[in-house]
Amino acid sequence: MVADKAGVKTKRHGTGDRLALLWLRQDLRLADNQALHAAMADADRVLPVFVLDQEAGGPWAPGGASLWWLHHSLAALGEAYGKLGTRLILRRGDASTIITELARETGADIVHCGMAHEPWLRRLDAGVAASLQADGRKLATHRVATLFDLDGIRSKTGTRYGVYTPFANTCRALPDPEQPLPAPKKIAGPVRLPNSDRLEDWCLLPTAPDWAGSMRDTWTPGEVGASRRLHDFLDSRLDGYGASRDIPGDPKGTSMLSPHLHWGELSATQVWYAAREAAAKLNGVRAGGFERFQGELLWHEFAAYLLRHNPAMPEDPLRPAFARLPWRDDAKGLQAWQRGRTGIPIVDAGMRQLWQLGWMHNRVRMITASYLVKHMLVSWQQGEAWFWDALVDADLATNSASWQWVAGTGTDSQPFFRVFNPVTQGRKFDADGLYVRQYVPELKSLPDRWLHEPWAAPDVVLKKAGIVLDHDYPRPIVGLDEGRDRALKAFRETVQHRSDEPEADEAQDAAE
Numbered sequence: 001m002v003a004d005k006a007g008v009k010t011k012r013h014g015t016g017d018r019l020a021l022l023w024l025r026q027d028l029r030l031a032d033n034q035a036l037h038a039a040m041a042d043a044d045r046v047l048p049v050f051v052l053d054q055e056a057g058g059p060w061a062p063g064g065a066s067l068w069w070l071h072h073s074l075a076a077l078g079e080a081y082g083k084l085g086t087r088l089i090l091r092r093g094d095a096s097t098i099i100t101e102l103a104r105e106t107g108a109d110i111v112h113c114g115m116a117h118e119p120w121l122r123r124l125d126a127g128v129a130a131s132l133q134a135d136g137r138k139l140a141t142h143r144v145a146t147l148f149d150l151d152g153i154r155s156k157t158g159t160r161y162g163v164y165t166p167f168a169n170t171c172r173a174l175p176d177p178e179q180p181l182p183a184p185k186k187i188a189g190p191v192r193l194p195n196s197d198r199l200e201d202w203c204l205l206p207t208a209p210d211w212a213g214s215m216r217d218t219w220t221p222g223e224v225g226a227s228r229r230l231h232d233f234l235d236s237r238l239d240g241y242g243a244s245r246d247i248p249g250d251p252k253g254t255s256m257l258s259p260h261l262h263w264g265e266l267s268a269t270q271v272w273y274a275a276r277e278a279a280a281k282l283n284g285v286r287a288g289g290f291e292r293f294q295g296e297l298l299w300h301e302f303a304a305y306l307l308r309h310n311p312a313m314p315e316d317p318l319r320p321a322f323a324r325l326p327w328r329d330d331a332k333g334l335q336a337w338q339r340g341r342t343g344i345p346i347v348d349a350g351m352r353q354l355w356q357l358g359w360m361h362n363r364v365r366m367i368t369a370s371y372l373v374k375h376m377l378v379s380w381q382q383g384e385a386w387f388w389d390a391l392v393d394a395d396l397a398t399n400s401a402s403w404q405w406v407a408g409t410g411t412d413s414q415p416f417f418r419v420f421n422p423v424t425q426g427r428k429f430d431a432d433g434l435y436v437r438q439y440v441p442e443l444k445s446l447p448d449r450w451l452h453e454p455w456a457a458p459d460v461v462l463k464k465a466g467i468v469l470d471h472d473y474p475r476p477i478v479g480l481d482e483g484r485d486r487a488l489k490a491f492r493e494t495v496q497h498r499s500d501e502p503e504a505d506e507a508q509d510a511a512e
C-alpha cells in the first residue's frame with residue numbers, strides 16, 4: 001500500500017492479478033470518485049463497466065435529452081480511462097445478469113459502485129448484491145453523489161426533516177465533507193479484456209430529426225467540460241450570483257452545472273470546496289454569492305434526502321390528501337405548453353429554451369411548472385414526465401421534489417394558495433425582455449410595456465410590432481384570472497382541513 005497526497009491508501013498497480021469491477025452509473029468521473037478509489041485500494045487491476053439497462057428504470061429510464069448527454073459523457077470517460085491504462089467496458093441489457101456474469105467471467109470477487117437514491121436503482125443493487133453473494137462475491141457501495149451521509153441526518157428529536165431550512169441548518173453545522181480525492185494517474189486493467197459494445201451501436205443520439213444542434217453548441221459533457229464550466233463560473237460569476245441568479249436573461253446568472261452534477265462528472269464535494277476557495281479569494285467582500293450558491297447545493301442534497309426516505313415521491317403526492325385533486329385531462333393544452341405555444345410569453349420562452357438546450361433556468365422552471373399545475377390544472381406528474389424526457393439534467397430526486405414543491409403537494413411546498421402570476425414574474429425577472437425576445441422572437445418588436453402580455457396591447461402597438469394575435473402568436477390558452485380562480489377552488493375543495501396544508505418555510509418565501 002502507498003498513500004497519495006490526500007492520504008488515500010492505494011495499492012501499487014499492475015503487480016498482481018486481483019481484479020475489481022467498477023460499476024459506473026451516475027459517477028462518470030475519475031477525480032473524487034470514492035468507488036474508483038476503493039476499487040484501486042482493493043485490487044491490482046480495475047475494470048470499469050457501464051451497463052445501459054433501459055428496462056430496470058421503467059418510466060424513469062433516461063429520457064431523450066439524457067441519452068444524448070450520456071453518449072457524449074461515456075465517450076469522454078472511455079477516452080480518459082484508456083489514457084490511464086484500463087478500458088471502459090460497455091454492455092447493454094439486464095444489469096443484474098450482466099454484472100454478475102462479468103464478475104464471474106473476469107474472476108472479480110468484488111464489485112464497487114456509487115450509492116444510488118433512485119428507488120429502481122436501489123432495488124437493482126439489492127438484486128445484484130444477492131446474486132453476487134450467491135456466487136461468493138460482494139457488492140460494495142460508496143457515497144459518490146452527496147456531500148453528507150443522508151441516512152445520518154435527523155432532527156434533535158430523531159425525526160426526518162420534511163422542510164428545507166432546518167435540514168440545511170443541520171447540514172451547515174456538520175463537520176465539513178471529506179476533502180475531494182485526486183484523480184488517479186494510472187490504472188492497471190485486466191490481463192484479458194472482456195468484450196465491449198461499441199457506443200455508436202447504442203444509437204443514443206437523435207437522427208431523424210437531429211434536434212440536438214443547440215445542445216451541441218451549449219454543452220461539453222464529460223469531466224473536462226464540467227471542470228471548465230465550474231472554474232469559469234467561480235472565476236467570474238460567483239460574486240454576482242446572489243443578485244443575478246434569478247434573472248433568466250442574464251447569460252452569466254447561474255453556473256449551469258446541473259447536468260454535470262447529475263451525471264457525476266463533478267462531485268458536489270468538489271463544487272463545495274472549489275466554491276469555498278473562490279469565495280475566500282474574494283476576501284469575503286462579496287461572499288453573499290457564495291452563501292446563496294451553497295444553499296442551492298443543499299437544495300440538491302435535500303431532494304436526494306427526500307427521495308431516499310420517500311421512494312414513491314416521483315409518482316405520488318407527499319401529502320396524500322392531494323391525490324384527490326381534480327386534475328384536468330387537456331391533451332391539447334399540454335401540447336401547447338410543451339411546444340411553447342400557450343400565449344404567455346415567459347412560459348413559452350422557458351418551454352422553448354428547454355427544447356433547444358435541454359435545460360431551463362430555475363426561475364422559469366418554477367413559472368412554467370406553476371402555470372401547468374395551477375392555471376391549466378394539469379397534473380404535476382405530466383409536467384414532470386415532460387421535463388424528464390427533455391432535460392439533460394433530469395434527476396429523479398430534484399425533478400420530483402421540485403414539481404411537488406411548485407404544485408404544493410409536498411411536505412415542503414409553497415402553500416397552494418400562492419399562484420405565480422406569469423405576467424408579474426416576467427416583468428420582475430425579465431424586465432428588459434432579453435429572455436423572452438431570445439426565445440420568442442416573433443414578439444421581439446413589442447415594447448417592454450406589453451412584452452409580457454401581448455394580448456392586452458392596443459391594436460396600434462401590435463400593428464407596429466408586426467404581430468397579428470392568433471396568427472403570429474397565440475392568445476393565452478387560459479385566462480390568467482380564470483385559471484387562478486379555478487385552481488384555488490380545486491385546491492381548497494381538496495384540502496378541507498388546515499392540517500392538510502404544507503408546512504411553510506421561510507426559504508421559499510424568499511424564493512418568490
Ligand SMILES: Cc1cc2nc3c(=O)[nH]c(=O)nc-3n(C[C@H](O)[C@H](O)[C@H](O)COP(=O)(O)OP(=O)(O)OC[C@H]3O[C@@H](n4cnc5c(N)ncnc54)[C@H](O)[C@@H]3O)c2cc1C
Binds near residue numbers: 256394
Ligand atoms: C419544476 C422543476 C424541475 C426541476 N428539475 C430538475 C432536475 O431534473 N434536475 C436538476 O438538477 N434540477 C432541477 N430543478 C432545480 C433547478 O432548476 C436546477 O437545478 C437549476 O436550474 C440548474 O441550473 P444551474 O446548474 O445553473 O444552477 P445554479 O443556480 O448554478 O445552482 C448550482 C447547483 O445547485 C443545485 N440547484 C440549484 N437550484 C436548485 C433547486 N431549486 N433544487 C435543487 N437543486 C438545485 C443544482 O445541482 C445546480 O447545478 C428543477 C426545478 C424546478 C422548479
